[in-house]
Amino acid sequence: MSHYLFDNTDARTPSRFSTLESCYDPVSRRQLELAGLGPGLRCLEVGGGSGSLGAWMGDRVGPEGEVTVTDLDPRWAESRPRPPQVRLLRHDIVNDPLPGDGYDVIHARLVLLHLPERLAVLDRLVAALRPGGRLLLEEFDCTWIPLLATPDEESAALFAHVQSALMTRLEKAGADVAWGRRVPGAMIRAGLTEVTATTYAESWQGGGTGVDLHRVNMEQASEGLHDEGVTDAELARFFALLKDPSFVINSYPLISTRGRRAG
Numbered sequence: 543m544s545h546y547l548f549d550n551t552d553a554r555t556p557s558r559f560s561t562l563e564s565c566y567d568p569v570s571r572r573q574l575e576l577a578g579l580g581p582g583l584r585c586l587e588v589g590g591g592s593g594s595l596g597a598w599m600g601d602r603v604g605p606e607g608e609v610t611v612t613d614l615d616p617r618w619a620e621s622r623p624r625p626p627q628v629r630l631l632r633h634d635i636v637n638d639p640l641p642g643d644g645y646d647v648i649h650a651r652l653v654l655l656h657l658p659e660r661l662a663v664l665d666r667l668v669a670a671l672r673p674g675g676r677l678l679l680e681e682f683d684c685t686w687i688p689l690l691a692t693p694d695e696e697s698a699a700l701f702a703h704v705q706s707a708l709m710t711r712l713e714k715a716g717a718d719v720a721w722g723r724r725v726p727g728a729m730i731r732a733g734l735t736e737v738t739a740t741t742y743a744e745s746w747q748g749g750g751t752g753v754d755l756h757r758v759n760m761e762q763a764s765e766g767l768h769d770e771g772v773t774d775a776e777l778a779r780f781f782a783l784l785k786d787p788s789f790v791i792n793s794y795p796l797i798s799t800r801g802r803r804a805g
């Protein structure tokens with residue numbers, strides 16, 4: 543059973559995906575190129591969400607290649623145009639048999655973080671690579687988001703309170719909120735070689751695109767936040783703070799880790 547907290551049935555999901563796309567797709571595209579993505583390759587994109595990266599990967603591998611994009615609930619990717627070499631699959635990476643093997647490149651962004659079975663999934667992904675194939679996992683370290691500017695100390699405390707409640711909810715749902723920093727070690731233990739990691743972060747200003755991720759996440763998790771002691775009044779002040787340009791927070795750092803299957 544999936545424990546994924548932000549399930550895609552929620553109507554706010556496209557807002558989450560568009561923020562992730564605009565903040566992190568350029569980073570992911572660069573990382574995929576460094577992982578060797580190119581014409582004719584056979585690729586797997588796990589938990590593809592909106593399908594933005596899957597469609598781009600399809601363009602990169604061209605008609606001689608193939609990209610399988612999976613998601614527990616691919617409803618948002620279904621409406622996105624994609625080249626014919628991109629196959630979209632409703633698929634649970636924890637419980638379903640893998641859709642194939644011998645992949646040149648496997649990519650997942652912000653998926654394993656949510657899955658209690660992440661280490662078993664990592665082993666399955668490694669086994670699905672061809673010898674010499676590359677795995678690229680891009681995950682947040684949600685524990686490092688320094689405040690860069692605040693209108694006052696009360697706002698800083700409010701943000702910390704609501705954010706901490708969200709982290710607790712995620713952990714109760716089985717997430718590892720610091721998973722990003724653990725991926726290199728996990729990849730080495732899983733037998734991958736040439737493991738290397740790059741971290742990307744940017745500033746998110748109140749009223750801007752990136753900070754909207756906090757709005758979407760808190761709105762979708764609001765019921766659970768109440769259980770962690772966050773009041774409606776605090777949430778209302780939190781949402782107002784996210785629109786205040788004098789509030790600036792570091793983005794979630796995206797740690798992109800890639801490794802190579804020996805052989």
Ligand SMILES: C[S@@+](CC[C@H](N)C(=O)[O-])C[C@H]1O[C@@H](n2cnc3c(N)ncnc32)[C@H](O)[C@@H]1O
Binds near residue numbers: 544589614652
């Ligand atoms: C935070 S979103 C990230 C989406 C996309 N990878 C991105 O970075 O924009 C996580 C995605 O993983 C999918 N997901 C969650 N559990 C999954 C599972 N067990 N198997 C496949 N996909 C899963 C969700 O449906 C969702 O689309």
